[in-house]
Amino acid sequence: MLIPEMSGRASSPVLVGRVEQMAALEAAFVSVRQGGPSAVLLGGEAGVGKSRLVSDFSRTAASAGARVLTGGCLELGTDGLPFAPFTAVLRDLVHEMGADAVASMLPGRTTRGLARLLPELGEPDTGGDPAEARARLFEEVLRALEHLSRHSPVVLVIEDAHWADRSSRDLLTFLIGNQRSLSGLLIVVTFRSDELHRTHPLRPLLASLDRIAWVERIELPRLTRQDTRELAVRILGREPAEELAEALYHRSEGNPLFIEALLCCDGELSPELPESLRDLLLESVRRLPEDTQEVLRVASAGGEATGHALLAEVSGLDDAALTRAVRPAVIANVLHPRGDGYAFRHELIREAVHEDLLPGEHGRLHSRFAEAIDADPTLVPPGRAAIEMAHHWHSAHDSAWALIGAWRAAAQAGRAVAAAERLSLLARVLELWDQVPDAAERIDADHVRVTEEAVSAAHDAGEYERGVALATSALRELDPAADPVRVAHLLVRRSEFKKKLGRKDYVEELEEALVYVPADVSAASRIEVLLALAHCPPKITVERSYVEEAMALARQAGDEASEAEALLTLAFFSADPGQQAASGSGPLELVAQARDLAGHRGGQSVLLRAAVAESHLLEGAGEHELAAEAARRGTEGAEVQVVSRTSGSVLAVNRAESLLALGRWDEAEATATAAMDRFLAPGPMNRALLHVMAGSVQLGRGDLTAAGRSMMTARDALRSVRYEDQHQLPLARLEILYALAKGGPAAALAATSQTLDRFELGGSSPRYSWPVVIAGASAVLAGLRLAGLSHDERLRDDSAGIADRLHTVAEKLETFGPLQRALALTYAAADADTARLIAAFPDGSGSSASDETAGLLAAWDEAAVAWDGLGEPYSLGETLLHAAEVALACGDRDGAASRLERAAPLAAALGAQPLAGQIALLARRARIRLSASAGSEVAPGDAGADDGELGLTERELEVLRLVAEGRSNREIAGELFISPKTASVHVSNILSKLGVSNRGEAAARARSLRLFDPTSTA
Ligand SMILES: Nc1ncnc2c1ncn2[C@@H]1O[C@H](COP(=O)(O)OP(=O)(O)OP(=O)(O)O)[C@@H](O)[C@H]1O
């Protein structure tokens, strides 16, 4: 052979160490085989052995019958090559199974969507709404994996995610989020954790994935001293001398790539001390013959893998000469054969060689690559020529060609629905513009045109700040008199960006645009502006005229899509300001018309929005069943589902809201959590609402820890969102109720006060204000009761103060439809109850019978009838409890008993333990024995149980009372004449019986059940 010293093994034939990490991967695989979703995020520094671990694991998985699909992210990804790892996976699949077999796995048996990634699959879909196209593409990848994993388990490995392009990151997130529907798929993602600087785009992605239950994060550490030694043995084929082993560990610090490089050939440590890993890696290259090194230099400019023919073309060697030159590099384990070409064994080696190029050599090589590909695009994989050329010309610093290349590649990225990549390529065109005197002629598009394209890419990519800047720059170049339509369109876009960014001045843009495009200039353009204007609150009357004009124009022009949109907008305007509409009413008729029109032409997004509008309006009217059903139907049609997977979180919010009201709490919570996983980035507002829904169920069930967590997450999500009642107010309501459960009346009053300070409740939609007012009123009632019991004048005054403020708000609130009527009735009863308690102070129970209290009882009963009619069991149960308290206060024990008897099974069926506990407690205080059917399912609040309240023994109740007073175990022991150890045993029994995790929660639970109210022991 040419190079005798190459005989030593450069790497170990067996995997050293890594027992724990391998076990974790295998466990994930087992769980996938059992049908569960599972994803592993494997991080570690460069060269630490991520790829090695995964490839060894993959081999095991494959021999256990799994299909392993591997795709690597390329550094080129940051240069605008979209979906790189997925393209690689698909290409392998097509190679293995044939295009027809791949097509047969997809909906409609067509690969036109996937062809956007892989031109080998034929003509791609073009045109259409990019967001829909992208959603469809994501769905197709999902379906293909689903299909594959039906036959055998699939391991999808995405390597080097730190280089992942934005599109790949999105698709990966989508797949992991939807993994529940993919039983049999294990996703493994590797990335260099040492490259994740503070603003690295992978960081937020990892953080959001981390929150998913089935995602596991593994960090691969360096090898231990012992493993380092073991690796040396495996590489050398014999035991190393003691000093060698020590020195090796010292210098490599346990990084396997270092170890390999240090031991490279002759079993000795390289004598010189290389400055860095880079030098170390270069050493192994420098030992190779000069013509081999020359080829390596060429290949280093070609990227992570280069085809044989392309390498021959660029290096100017013929076939045989190239093979001869390459062979020593393969033997020395610097290059690996890959497909019909070569790849560097490790990316760091390629980087080292590439960085070592002289400046002139660097530019020249990249130009030669670009020219070779230009002359023969088949030298690179199909679909890659444009982006490869763009990359090479850019790296060669040839401005003119770099500009042309970026322009062409941008078009390619557009076809691949990779908006972010398209945007960065167009930005490059704009950047280079001034350096290329005849740029416009060369790409046959002027500067404004390129900017306009960039605006549209920014729109699709959700890059709103950049969008504003780009639109502004384009507008500066255009004259509205000469180009009214273009100007109007840019103004609409800029307005949309500003609105998304929460800026105020977005309406003026549209008003200006409207002036430029009268109907005789362009009906289509005018419709666009009108519809955008119609969505700018809050000038209802003007908006109505906008939308009516848009509808008329759309009809004239036969533009059904716009007409359907106008109808939906009109439906909202026709619903009253209470944002509700009963089934069969005018607004819902309009929605139905929109749906019919959209149905004709398959406008998915209109269908989706119609479902959103319908469920929203019905829910507002208290028609919960119909609303839940409308939301569910909206996600049903397979085609709509394609879009809804990525943009349908609103429907999930609506559905969860209705289910919550119906008392179908398990379904509500499941709907909300599934949507959080699936729509990892549904935007802060919807994300917040999903957490509020989940939090409401958790709070109702008494899981304060989970409820607190949900609330914090929702609060974080809404922090930077400008005020919108439909998002902020449900959270405010939850915050008040949470404070009441956790911290008692004082905390709840403080939360109510804050809410009243922050939001103009009287001026907000009654749909969202009423529930907040009710929550505040329950804080007031709880405050007054406690104040009465403890003769606490300050608490009484605070409660009365808040009551006054709530009163002022309530007077301003109108009431629309049966749901708001129920809320208003509840408020009226609570308000009257408040007056009673204030009048009766300090005798909190207000124990005299009078006409007034009889009227009050009737008020609560009326509210209960309203909730019953709406089918809302929780509100009904709460209202009955209030009614029972009042009945008791007038000495009507039978009246109290019958109401509690109704309320108890409602709470039990919901699993609403705190409410059940309050019901049981009131019954116990009044010495009312609830029938078994009423109380039997209420485990912790079971008043009839032999061992006392909540299943606690007398002793435990005593201990709990002291815990609630904030006493330590030692103090409790002193008080009860027991040892501190016994006290601590009592405390832990209490915690487990109450189902809480610490003393604070136990105290809060005791408070919320009013367990130690003076009257409760009377
Ligand atoms: N546990 C191990 N046993 C034997 N060899 C190993 C082990 N870990 C890594 N190696 C070897 O060390 C070298 C570097 O490992 P690998 O390529 O897996 O690193 P990596 O973490 O994937 O790095 P990068 O972030 O650069 O992709 C490889 O040649 C690999 O075979």
Ligand SMILES: [Mg+2]
């Ligand atoms: Mg690797």
